[in-house]
Amino acid sequence: MWEPEAVKKFNVLVEVTLQPGILDPQGTTIERSLPHLGFDGISGVTVGKAIRFTCEAADEGAARGEVEELCKRFLTNPVIEDATITLERA
Amino acid sequence: MTARVGVILFPGSNCEQDAVEAIRALGGDAEVLWHGDATVGDVDAVVVPGGFAHGDYLRPGAIARFSPVMGAVADFAGSGGPVVGICNGFQVLTEAGLLPGALQKNRGLKFLCTTVDLRVETSRSVLTSGAEVGAVLRVPINHFEGNYTCSSETLAQLRGDDRIVLRYVENPNGSIDDIAGICNEGRNVVGLMPHPERACDVLLGSEDGKPLLRSLLTAAANAKV
Numbered sequence: 001m002w003e004p005e006a007v008k009k010f011n012v013l014v015e016v017t018l019q020p021g022i023l024d025p026q027g028t029t030i031e032r033s034l035p036h037l038g039f040d041g042i043s044g045v046t047v048g049k050a051i052r053f054t055c056e057a058a059d060e061g062a063a064r065g066e067v068e069e070l071c072k073r074f075l076t077n078p079v080i081e082d083a084t085i086t087l088e089r090a
Numbered sequence: 091m092t093a094r095v096g097v098i099l100f101p102g103s104n105c106e107q108d109a110v111e112a113i114r115a116l117g118g119d120a121e122v123l124w125h126g127d128a129t130v131g132d133v134d135a136v137v138v139p140g141g142f143a144h145g146d147y148l149r150p151g152a153i154a155r156f157s158p159v160m161g162a163v164a165d166f167a168g169s170g171g172p173v174v175g176i177c178n179g180f181q182v183l184t185e186a187g188l189l190p191g192a193l194q195k196n197r198g199l200k201f202l203c204t205t206v207d208l209r210v211e212t213s214r215s216v217l218t219s220g221a222e223v224g225a226v227l228r229v230p231i232n233h234f235e236g237n238y239t240c241s242s243e244t245l246a247q248l249r250g251d252d253r254i255v256l257r258y259v260e261n262p263n264g265s266i267d268d269i270a271g272i273c274n275e276g277r278n279v280v281g282l283m284p285h286p287e288r289a290c291d292v293l294l295g296s297e298d299g300k301p302l303l304r305s306l307l308t309a310a311a312n313a314k315v
Contacts, residue, residue: 028199
């Protein structure tokens with residue numbers, strides 16, 4: 001019996017972070033408040049976005065290509081932001 | 091014929107009526123264009139006004155650039171039509187790729203709502219053709235992501251091509267090279283963070299926005315011919 005080519009489903013996590021040198025007022029404010037709350041020794045706080053979705057594609061390479069394009073065109077502003085993509089089979 | 095200016099209304103825009111009123115007070119004809127229509131009609135100039143288009147979700151301007159009207163705005167700009175993006179409108183134009191660079195959050199962690207001095211840096215743009223180079227204008231600002239940034243290559247290009255239209259006399263938000271407004275290569279697309287439409291009546295504390303919007307009306311009238 002003929003079977004259609006299986007479409008695979010992937011769970012995707014895109015983490016959007018500000019590029020080095022771009023101001024991060026939320027990160028700065030959180031870091032400044034830490035000593036008041038008694039948390040010492042924490043530094044380098046940055047705040048980004050986590051965007052989760054599922055993606056259907058023939059294989060992991062195709063899924064990654066699609067998500068990279070999505071990041072470039074929509075989910076990030078490449079002038080000031082970077083994206084880190086994590087993919088796993090759903 | 092009176093120059094006709096289209097002011098785009100996105101869900102979340104909140105300065106479109108200010109722009110319409112200011113343009114009408116200067117003798118121009120103004121109409122509101124809905125973002126969901128894939129046309130700018132027969133207008134002679136386009137204003138992308140301030141506000142929070144699409145709630146500023148994801149990033150200011152990130153969703154607005156995909157609104158149906160934006161394709162028509164890009165075509166209009168591509169054929170030399172005058173386009174001005176004010177505040178959120180500037181953010182929309184950078185996201186849409188009609189202007190280079192991006193607007194990052196203000197240095198100093200604060201939303202800024204105040205009036206600043208702007209210096210006119212060039213009269214070679216649709217927004218400053220009738221303004222005097224070196225003139226200082228008192229114009230309100232009202233933004234959180236108004237800190238203009240771009241690559242060093244882009245900055246060199248903007249400087250070299252005389253495309254920095256307005257600079258802050260005292261930089262309120264940390265923008266690179268004190269930039270308050272820039273234009274594209276064709277000089278017909280201008281983006282600026284300050285609000286000239288809110289500085290067109292003595293009752294509002296300043297009339298210094300008038301020479302800027304008058305310049306736009308002149309450009310619109312010329313585009314009509």
